[in-house]
Amino acid sequence: NAGVTQTPKFRILKIGQSMTLQCAQDMNHNYMYWYRQDPGMGLKLIYYSVGAGITDKGEVPNGYNVSRSTTEDFPLRLELAAPSQTSVYFCASSKGAGNNYGYTFGSGTRLTVV
Amino acid sequence: QKEVEQDPGPLSVPEGAIVSLNCTYSNSAFQYFMWYRQYSRKGPELLMYTYSSGNKEDGRFTAQVDKSSKYISLFIRDSQPSDSATYLCAMESGANSKLTFGKGITLSVRP
Numbered sequence: 352n353a354g355v356t357q358t359p360k361f362r363i364l365k366i367g368q369s370m371t372l373q374c375a376q377d378m379n380h381n382y383m384y385w386y387r388q389d390p391g392m393g394l395k396l397i398y399y400s401v402g403a404g405i406t407d408k409g410e411v412p413n414g415y416n417v418s419r420s421t422t423e424d425f426p427l428r429l430e431l432a433a434p435s436q437t438s439v440y441f442c443a444s445s446k447g448a449g450n451n452y453g454y455t456f457g458s459g460t461r462l463t464v465v
Numbered sequence: 466q467k468e469v470e471q472d473p474g475p476l477s478v479p480e481g482a483i484v485s486l487n488c489t490y491s492n493s494a495f496q497y498f499m500w501y502r503q504y505s506r507k508g509p510e511l512l513m514y515t516y517s518s519g520n521k522e523d524g525r526f527t528a529q530v531d532k533s534s535k536y537i538s539l540f541i542r543d544s545q546p547s548d549s550a551t552y553l554c555a556m557e558s559g560a561n562s563k564l565t566f567g568k569g570i571t572l573s574v575r576p
Contacts, residue, residue, distance in 0.1 A: 355508075382562050384563075391568060392568060393471075393553065393566045393567060393568035393569055394509075394553070394566040396563060396564075399563060401562070409563070441508055441509070443508075445562055447562055453499050453501075453511035453514055453555075454501075454509075454511065454564060455511075456508030456509050456510065457508050458507060458508050459506075459507070459508050
């Protein structure tokens with residue numbers, strides 16, 4: 352199984368540019384999440400989805416947008432990139448609340464905004 | 466007070482040492498407790514999952530939960546250089562599957 356696949360692995364953006372971070376999972380998980388990880392700051396939830404067509408904001412949603420048209424895919428859109436969005440972005444999926452499988456994470460997208 | 470506090474690092478120990486990693490939390494609604502391990506430039510991977518107070522053992526790893534004190538720990542016995550990674554505690558209330566993570570602690574096991 353591929354698990355959670357994120358593309359691209361690395362990207363450099365100029366201030367004001369836009370891009371979409373792709374995330375796909377093949378485990379038929381209903382729940383999907385986007386986190387950003389900054390040095391020494393842990394993981395901060397950006398957006399999450401409990402199923403196709405349903406999304407909600409996390410702790411740090413400003414500057415980002417998401418959509419969930421299928422169970423498998425959960426892309427994250429950055430509009431008007433800013434240096435504060437320089438981070439490592441992780442997508443994750445899970446079966447649901449309170450299960451003992453936890454999250455399955457992708458390998459991350461390392462984004463630099465210059 | 467932050468919802469989840471994790472002991473700051475980094476932590477460096479000799480091979481074979483017993484390692485204790487700790488987190489405290491303030492939200493009484495948390496019911497599910499996890500430890501994730503993250504190797505450099507990789508995504509976190511689930512290491513241990515516990516639901517109730519008490520101990521859960523898996524090989525060299527033991528997860529301990531004390532709900533009355535709002536305190537969780539991860540013990541690593543006979544630590545190996547391959548255990549060198551960042552360890553993150555995580556907690557969930559069970560209402561919506563959103564995990565709250567600690568900041569993580571970087572462990573280095575010296576050969």
